[in-house]
Amino acid sequence: MESRVSVFGTGYLGATHAACMAELGHEVLGVDVDTEKLKKLEAGEVPFYEPGLEDVLRRNIAAGRLRFTTSYQEAADFADIHFIGVGTPQKKGEFAADMAFVNSVVEDLAPLLERPSVIFGKSTVPVGTAERLGARARKLAPAGELVEVAWNPEFLREGFAVKDTLHPDRLVLGVDRNRPGRAELVAREVYAKLLKEGIPFLVTDLATAELVKASANAFLATKISFINAISEVCEAAGADVTELADAIGHDVRIGRRFLNAGIGFGGGCLPKDIRAFMARAGELGADQALTFLREVDNINMRRRTRMVELAREACGSLLGARVAVLGAAFKPDSDDVRDSPALNVAGQIQLQGAAVSVYDPKAMGNSKVLFPTLAYSDSVYDACDGADVVLVLTEWPEFCQLQPADLADVVRKKVLIDGRNCLTPSDWRNAGWIYRGMGRP
Template identity: 65%
Template sequence: MAKLGHEVVGIDVDPRKIENLSTSRAPFYEPGLEHLLEEVLQTGRLRFTTDISEAKGNSVHFICVGTPQKKGENAADLTYVDAVATGLLPFLSPGDLVVGKSTVPVGTASRLAHLINLEHPSAHLIWNPEFLREGHAVADTLRPDRFVYGVSDGSEDNPAVAVLDDVYAVPLQAGTPRLVTDHATAELVKAAANSFLATKISFINAMAEVCEASGADVTGLADAIGLDDRIGRKFLNAGIGFGGGCLPKDIRAFMARAGELGADQALTFLREVDAINMRRRSRVVELARNLCDDSLLGQQVTVLGAAFKPESDDVRDSPALSIAAQLQLHGAVVTVTDPKALPNAARRFPELQYEECTRKALEGADMVLLLTEWQEYCDLDPYEIAGLVGAPRMLDGRNVFDPNKWRAAGWTYRGLGRP
């Protein structure tokens, strides 16, 4: 927002996070973010504080807090969203706009709008879901592929629309499409989009299971069906499944909310989407055991990647880290390496071994698993690193390597859904 020319104050309850942000240090790894922070802090248009009273006097208030999965349930925990909405009430002024960015169950926006309007009848709440991709969030913010505005009456004439148009004037003038809907539709857009992407990933992983049983190659299958423009090739890469802080918890929260609305039958397929995804992790462990002559006990195993995706240090529900932990439970001695995520991984699974240097992590390995497709791993030369490992076995959990090249270099290579 500061880059787009606005005067911005960022508010959080975590003093350490505020201190870091105020000195251009991002609290997580995201390409380009620290450079952008440094740039806009120098303009004087951006500052950070823990004092929510600093919201007073501003006309637009974004709610950007997390909605994690409730412990022991599938439903979303709205504690933080509700706390922000309630905390803002004393500091809103007539005509202010509250903008929801958090991913919430359908019905949340209408409830919060009622809460706000009880105290501030002329204030407006608009639900404006975010579609940022971790690893591409800076570009996705400055050059988004779409805007969705959810307003109480679903009308273009709603006064909140003009205010948010002014906030997003730069990307709108650059041609970013904008859709105006009612609150419920805007909330469902994010849930439906994430559910569709999760379904597409689990579909191709289900096909990988069939390919393994039949001797077919899932990469060729994906290329062929992806040429159909009704299907498309994106998100048809078989592998170890999806993770992170969004897709897993969002599809579960969507199922939970549908059940509360009496529409649970409509989303029963998402249970299988979730089940297929979780099954990939145990399948990789099974394949790893097969590669090691049916026993992982005492095997030196190197895992390339801890983050749930490249260009991120996010290990929330990371399939790579989950697989590493399961390998250790089966008796393997596991060393994990990752360019950015090792500190977060060590807090999550302190019992694993971690090594920053890829070459050191590979030394003496009886088996190597590529589980997060960082470019530096994709560029590994099988001939060059063959002398580092104890036994040249590669389990390619992302199907990024050329099997013929690795086998020619003397490696026992195994992909997922590939002969």
């Protein structure tokens, strides 16, 4: 059954959700205060890199199922089903999440709701947010008790966001158990095509749904930092963390995914979400439960420092050295440079006196905005021209497929440090290169 749906926020989460809801056959109105962003979207341009999203966007705009507006009144008149997909960044100077954008959607939308409506939150929020916003929405809305707030957390992976929206591994919906209403029925109608695929649909209370997202991110961050901690032991012992990860990954209780040692995680989600989780646990009086996440965060940041140390060791001194940095995005198949380990390392190395040249297939524009003082190149070969050391910091396919002969006549010194353990050490060493990996002998 097709529904009329509004999606508030047209950033990474909101734009993806809006386009994919239209792909499922619904009439969708995307809402944002950023007129420049809306102009791009209306023209069929995605203002960030996400494989496959532009095709979905253009197809549904052309079909008349998807359009955009800055008007909350238009959204309230158009739809009775509203999704919140705005950002919850880390507060400046604090670990806690900044809820200003989420709060403002409810403050501005609720007073316009004159009919029974369901507001589904998709943003990652501290536990307790949904209950608070539900009470606020009912107080502000002319429809009063006929307005419901439910939470439907997103589990998007950058680079796979379209697939994760249209074919998720599960759907989670948190509803207010004290106020039985239409939220579950409405969600089942909105996601009917997904449910026909047999995708698990878990209905929980509001707090559990909020904690599912926070816990999933905390677990993934912990798994990544675990293998990076083991890589530090491997380096001290002369062992190989990649072979170790392969071996323990065969254990079905552990699994091989997210056990790739390197320079750690970044992006707009994991770092800020685990910090917000710690902050909220402290507010609830359960701070001791998540103290281990402080060490997870510390290990993650330490890997960046280790990469800088390896670059310094390779050059003797970074002062005056020429350093090629391959990768700027925090992960491949993305142009996201928020809290990117690669750019952080590049910036630290430059501060120590090196001439740094960065190349990334998709993230150059965003990198230049965030780190304008770094030098940027148009290709791998330009970046590596005359380099004393080459650092592979994002595992883009074109970097993983590099062969020693590709760079042999370009660099000044045959030294490569593989920050993602994505190359075969023997290939490079047999070709006369000095190869260093993370947690590898």
